[in-house]
Amino acid sequence: MKNNSKVLVLAAHPDDIEPQMGGLIAQLIDNGSRVRIAIFTIPNDGCPKDVRVEELFHSTKILNCELIIRNEESGNLKLNQKLITIADKIFNDFKPTHLFFCSKDETHQDHLVINQVGHIVGRKTNCNIFEYSTILPGGFSKEFNPNWFVDITKFYTRKKESIAAYSSQIKKIGKKWLRDIEKRDAYYGSKINVKYAEGFKIIKLIT
């Protein structure tokens, strides 16, 4: 990716992005690219919304990326004209060169909606499109088969710091979450003979 890329990342919830592509975001920012993330819902499932928002701000500050928060109904995100109009505006305001969103192999209903939103928003555009890997912990899902790997070894500390910002979720899910993320990143790293990598699925690549 070129140094002056404009990267838009779509996600349903806070903490959906950093475990999947916090390393790539850190690398992109370091290379002088702009990264804007758009979070569509703030869950209210045992942890107050303001805590979730605070953690999100903290994480994006660590990564130094731009942030848009929408307050759609969490757990009940609906694919309809209203949501596409919102997403189109986010896309058209930023005019990204690269668009990332979650995989179609997800198991959470909100994630699946964001996957569809991403494909719709990316229509008729000259934008590179990628899916980031399935979100952990996601339970059993179809195998995510990345076909683009990024060496993030140099940025692993910052990635871990950005995930650590979500202390309420680490408390809720347990430290196993962090270990699983690291194991997956090491596994993707082994695919390209480096310590840690992130894996993505190319949907549309323009050269």
Ligand SMILES: [Zn+2]
């Ligand atoms: Zn999520």
